[in-house]
Amino acid sequence: MIIRKLKLVNFRNYKKIDISFDKKINIFIGDNAQGKTNILESIYFLALTKSYRTMDINLINKNSQATKVKGEIKSENIYKSLSVEFSKEKKECKINNNEVKKISDYITNLNVILTCPEDINILQGTPAERRNFLNIELSQISKNYIKKYNEFNRILKIRNNYLKMIYNSSGVDMRYLESVTENLVEREIDIYQERKRFIDFINDRISSIYEDISGIKNFKVSYVTNVDLDDFSKEKIREKLIAKYKNSLKKEIENGMTLYGPHRDDLAFLIEYDDIKLYGSQGQQKLAIIALKLSEIEIFKEITGTYPIILLDDIFSELDAKNRNKLIQHINKDIQVIITSNDTRGINKKFLNNAKIFKVIDGNIYEKVVGNNGK
DSSP, X not given: XXXXXXXXXXXTTEEXXXXXXXXXXXXXEOOTTSSHHXXXXXXXXXXXXXXXXXXXXXXXXXXXXXXXXXXXXXXXTEEEEEEEEEESSOEEEEXXXXXXXXXXXXXXXXXXXXXXXXXXXXXXXXXXXXXXXXHHHHHHHOHHHHHHXXXXXXHHHHHHHHHHHHHHOSSXXXXXXXXHHHHHXXXXXXXXXXXXXXXXXXXXXXXXXXXXXHSOOOEEEEEEOTTOOSOOSHHHHHHHHHHHXXXXXXXXXXXXXXXXXXXXXXEEEEETXXXXXXXXXXXXXXXXXXXXXXXXXXXXXXXXXXXXXXXXXXXXXXXXXXXXXXXXXXXXXXXXXXXXXSOXXXXXXXXXXXXXXXXXXXXXXXXXXXXXXXX
16 A cells, blocks of 8 residues: 555645655654645545544645545555544545545544554553554454444443433333443454454564564563453353443442443553563663554455555654664554654665655655655
């Protein structure tokens, strides 16, 4: 999968701009606050219909009423035109100029893996941030996950409202709560299974990647559920959840909310049995996040049949020259990568000679010719 062309209209500090990408390596060079990160953000927005940095309303260029991002995508010799137009009133997504009503039918069309300095929050931040990471990645590769997760959230809201009603009223229909709970459980089963499969895929790869870039062995990701699942078969998940909700009914009524389920999941990042969040150095933690993102590449390929586009936002400034080159070595030659950086110092010359390089100055983009220019 590659993005061939990108058009921005009133996006951030770009009034109107068109970019043609190389099918392999693209590097956007510029000082801070010139707009190079906005390019990656626009591609992410095109893929997932939302920003990874801010509220969507902030994407609209000042003095404008709406923004539009349009891209030409090629995947396995199939060409598609994707666009997302956003204003204060609406968000409209199109594939080949045809409006797509359901986000779940849109966002699997362009797969991206983003690595940026803010990713450290996946490790250091809250459980909600780690769940958000899981939801974003799984939504790109599984329409079933998006569907079940959206249904889960809708039913979860109904159940929480009914738990509050039970606490404040008498004579409520407990059979209705049982029915809602059963419907919730059926969606939870799919979510648990898909998350577990994804983490297992990661753990098949992440230890060797982390050892290569850090020299440290036995790194893994642990999937932590608050219902203590050790068997992820449908029958065992259903049995565990039904028992947990039955035994916790009084507590959940008192709290007016559903206290157990995938909305309370977490991830732990471990070297042997030590949590790297607590015991790892800052450098080890940064490399752990990079290893996490690199481990996803083959997962996307295996599940979707095509490689994702890799977006590296100012990540080279986080690494020394040795680790920059190790990162580059882990990016398959068949993968399109789009990079932002303040400069090209410390980047392998062979890599640069095969890259298409752009200079970004105050919302203007100038193509530079370096080496073979990726041809």
